[in-house]
Amino acid sequence: MILSEEQQLLKDSAKAFLSESAPISALRAMRDAGDDHMPELWSKMSEMGWPGIVIPDAYSGLEFGYVGAGVVLEEMGRTLALSPFLSSAVVAASLINQLGSEQQKEKYLPSIATGELTAVLAADESGFFDLEDIATSATANDGGYTLSGSKRGVIDGHNADLLLIVTNGDEGMSVFAVEKDAAGVSCETRLIVDSQRAADISLDSVVVSSDALMGTLGGASDALEFTIDVAAACSAAEMLGISIEAFERTVGYLKEREQFGSKIGTFQGLQHRAAQLFAEIEVSKSAVLAALQALDENSEKRSVLASMAKAKCAKVVRNATEEGVQMHGGIGMTDEFDIGFFMKRAAVCRQAYGDYHYHADRFASLRGY
Amino acid sequence: MENLEQFRAETREWLEANCPEDMRQPMRSDEDQCWGGRNWIFKSEGQKLWLERMAEKGWTAPRWPAEYGGGGLSGSEAKILGEEMGRIGARRPLSSFGLDMLGPALLLYATEEQKQQYIPDIINGKIRWCQGYSEPNAGSDLASLRTKAEDMGDHYLINGSKVWTSYADKADWIFCLVRTDFDCPKHEGISFLLFDMTTEGVSTKPIKLISGTSPFCETFFDNVQVPKTQLVGTLNKGWEIAKYLLTHERAMIGGFGLAGGGMKGMGQMAAAKRGTKDGRLRDASLRAEASAFEIDEMAFGLTIERITDETKAGQGTGASSSILKMYGTELNKLRQELFMAIGATDALNFDTDSKGALVRSWLRSKANSIEGGTTEVQLNIIAKRILGLPA
Numbered sequence: 001m002i003l004s005e006e007q008q009l010l011k012d013s014a015k016a017f018l019s020e021s022a023p024i025s026a027l028r029a030m031r032d033a034g035d036d037h038m039p040e041l042w043s044k045m046s047e048m049g050w051p052g053i054v055i056p057d058a059y060s061g062l063e064f065g066y067v068g069a070g071v072v073l074e075e076m077g078r079t080l081a082l083s084p085f086l087s088s089a090v091v092a093a094s095l096i097n098q099l100g101s102e103q104q105k106e107k108y109l110p111s112i113a114t115g116e117l118t119a120v121l122a123a124d125e126s127g128f129f130d131l132e133d134i135a136t137s138a139t140a141n142d143g144g145y146t147l148s149g150s151k152r153g154v155i156d157g158h159n160a161d162l163l164l165i166v167t168n169g170d171e172g173m174s175v176f177a178v179e180k181d182a183a184g185v186s187c188e189t190r191l192i193v194d195s196q197r198a199a200d201i202s203l204d205s206v207v208v209s210s211d212a213l214m215g216t217l218g219g220a221s222d223a224l225e226f227t228i229d230v231a232a233a234c235s236a237a238e239m240l241g242i243s244i245e246a247f248e249r250t251v252g253y254l255k256e257r258e259q260f261g262s263k264i265g266t267f268q269g270l271q272h273r274a275a276q277l278f279a280e281i282e283v284s285k286s287a288v289l290a291a292l293q294a295l296d297e298n299s300e301k302r303s304v305l306a307s308m309a310k311a312k313c314a315k316v317v318r319n320a321t322e323e324g325v326q327m328h329g330g331i332g333m334t335d336e337f338d339i340g341f342f343m344k345r346a347a348v349c350r351q352a353y354g355d356y357h358y359h360a361d362r363f364a365s366l367r368g369y
Numbered sequence: 370m371e372n373l374e375q376f377r378a379e380t381r382e383w384l385e386a387n388c389p390e391d392m393r394q395p396m397r398s399d400e401d402q403c404w405g406g407r408n409w410i411f412k413s414e415g416q417k418l419w420l421e422r423m424a425e426k427g428w429t430a431p432r433w434p435a436e437y438g439g440g441g442l443s444g445s446e447a448k449i450l451g452e453e454m455g456r457i458g459a460r461r462p463l464s465s466f467g468l469d470m471l472g473p474a475l476l477l478y479a480t481e482e483q484k485q486q487y488i489p490d491i492i493n494g495k496i497r498w499c500q501g502y503s504e505p506n507a508g509s510d511l512a513s514l515r516t517k518a519e520d521m522g523d524h525y526l527i528n529g530s531k532v533w534t535s536y537a538d539k540a541d542w543i544f545c546l547v548r549t550d551f552d553c554p555k556h557e558g559i560s561f562l563l564f565d566m567t568t569e570g571v572s573t574k575p576i577k578l579i580s581g582t583s584p585f586c587e588t589f590f591d592n593v594q595v596p597k598t599q600l601v602g603t604l605n606k607g608w609e610i611a612k613y614l615l616t617h618e619r620a621m622i623g624g625f626g627l628a629g630g631g632m633k634g635m636g637q638m639a640a641a642k643r644g645t646k647d648g649r650l651r652d653a654s655l656r657a658e659a660s661a662f663e664i665d666e667m668a669f670g671l672t673i674e675r676i677t678d679e680t681k682a683g684q685g686t687g688a689s690s691s692i693l694k695m696y697g698t699e700l701n702k703l704r705q706e707l708f709m710a711i712g713a714t715d716a717l718n719f720d721t722d723s724k725g726a727l728v729r730s731w732l733r734s735k736a737n738s739i740e741g742g743t744t745e746v747q748l749n750i751i752a753k754r755i756l757g758l759p760a
Contacts, residue, residue, distance in 0.1 A: 254758060272749075274756055283672045312664055364657075
């Protein structure tokens with residue numbers, strides 16, 4: 001369980017690029033300007049080919065695998081870089097690659113790989129990421145389908161070009177590729193805690209051609225399970241990066257801040273909590289790497305490991321950011337200080353693609369109880 | 370790669386042919402372990418055969434050099450052996466402080482003569498070792514130990530006592546920390562000695578624990594004569610060996626955090642006992658706790674794997690044994706708590722026969738985060754040596 005030389009190189013170059021091009025100050029500047037995404041950063045990432053990391057070579061991707069995507073996401077977590085990398089280049093691209101016809105893959109994957117096209121999964125309707133809650137319907141009409149329903153809290157939804165709409169019916173779950181500007185699609189956005197926007201999407205009798213159906217009608221379940229695994233493992237990687245950075249900043253503060261005439265890092269009460277957190281982060285590192293490797297190998301343990309990693313990292317990042325604010329004391333509560341940004345992004349990552357409870361519950365079911 | 374596949378095939382075949390049937394059953398309690406030694410009484414013919422066969426191949430110590438009777442396997446081969454043993458649920462043929470603690474230190478610090486004298490008997494389970502470390506006033510603060518060894522020309526004369534000596538009453542030999550210089554800082558002036566527990570002046574007294582069993586002893590040394598050839602490493606430099614050995618002890622105790630081979634998962638065991646409704650464990654709170662536990666257990670197992678691989682690749686982080694020790698023992702205590710919850714009121718049975726094994730095992734586990742350096746000492750080590758927090 002170690003990174004290959006290529007994976008390590010990718011990680012190092014991602015770290016160098018992100019600390020230069022997307023430091024926390026860039027996020028703060030974006031927020032202060034009233035913006036909710038970073039198009040220039042995405043252009044630069046696209047120039048480097050990052051949107052093609054998991055996309056197969058046959059569709060102009062880098063075919064670098066999920067460990068590759070994970071190491072980049074870990075570094076993105078460290079600087080809180082905002083981009084559609086996870087939602088479009090990893091999650092949506094994986095679903096298209098799993099489920100799409102040859103024609104659909106040809107149509108979408110190469111332009112996702114260049115970063116020109118962004119796509120998002122629009123599945124959740126209750127906010128709890130439970131596929132059983134999906135009520136959006138697809139009714140066959142002459143030569144196509146009519147989609148009706150609504151999706152909730154789709155991050156990057158309003159900026160994406162293509163929506164992967166999940167529907168449910170007697171035949172089972174299906175996925176349709178719908179252009180965001182198709183007639184009947186409307187978006188309302190909400191500002192969320194980490195300064196991004198999430199979209200509530202309404203589908204009011206949206207008429208699509210049969211080409212829009214990915215795979216067969218009612219045949220999307222397996223591909224969606226795979227996509228949940230991808231989303232869980234990769235979002236865990238991002239949370240790992242947030243945990244590591246928040247922790248390192250906190251330890252740095254313990255070594256520098258003085259109270260009662262000594263560095264607060266000399267206090268055993270704080271030392272033990274920091275040491276405990278360090279051990280938890282070490283353990284979550286292994287959880288993430290194993291889950292990413294299982295995706296690359298398409299191992300039978302894939303889903304168990306993915307939910308394990310997401311649940312573990314959600315717990316640890318909560319702890320790391322909470323302790324981060326607590327150990328910084330009053331200054332940690334101020335907007336001027338950066339540590340709060342980590343807690344806010346962590347809150348979003350924890351909930352994205354199923355929170356701790358969702359994945360601990362899924363884990364238990366997968367393990368047979 | 371092809372060679373490894375061949376090794377796997379041969380290993381699988383050999384294990385199938387040589388692992389006795391009763392050695393493929395999960396251990397029900399600590400009683401099922403084989404410790405070896407001069408006075409060991411095998412619990413079954415299978416236990417005896419399994420130790421002999423594995424020892425002959427050197428596979429009780431798979432990675433130790435073949436010249437001393439070890440398996441001489443590479444890291445990848447040893448991993449395959451472990452996986453193949455796990456596949457058939459094979460028990461560890463020999464539980465031994467010689468294997469887990471003393472051996473690695475001897476390989477690094479002992480003279481050639483000492484290696485040849487002691488290592489083969491560790492591998493074949495002929496000599497059972499115990500560890501003379503803690504003293505009544507030197508527990509977590511181990512380096513303040515006071516057991517004295519005086520230079521008498523051709524031998525050392527030992528006086529003092531040890532406490533928490535695991536299985537001292539059953540062991541053949543002891544590896545022992547003694548003070549050979551009192552006029553220096555406490556970490557200096559400590560030496561590392563080996564001696565036979567039947568030497569005149571050595572006596573032991575078992576300590577009865579809250580679990581009702583006596584795995585630990587007080588050990589007394591009253592004018593014990595130890596030949597100078599039984600000193601390991603340099604005089605007064607024993608603390609270095611002691612620390613090195615402790616990292617192995619921590620790794621071993623941390624291993625308690627791993628799921629037992631061939632055992633069902635905690636959640637499935639709970640479901641079997643408590644029952645299910647719509648395919649889910651009936652008690653939602655127990656289900657949530659079992660799931661949280663299994664997630665940590667799995668992530669911890671992967672961490673041992675990752676740290677082992679990193680160490681092999683020369684990327685190891687120092688003091689990782691402290692992380693494993695701390696995490697693994699806390700995990701095992703939680704495991705025992707869940708076993709008690711699943712066992713329900715029957716689990717309270719304190720009979721001396723196997724019915725009381727569960728509650729004894731639960732009580733015993735409370736020592737995991739004390740022995741081998743408490744959880745708090747491990748946290749101190751992580752805070753200072755890894756995080757570099759100021760003293």
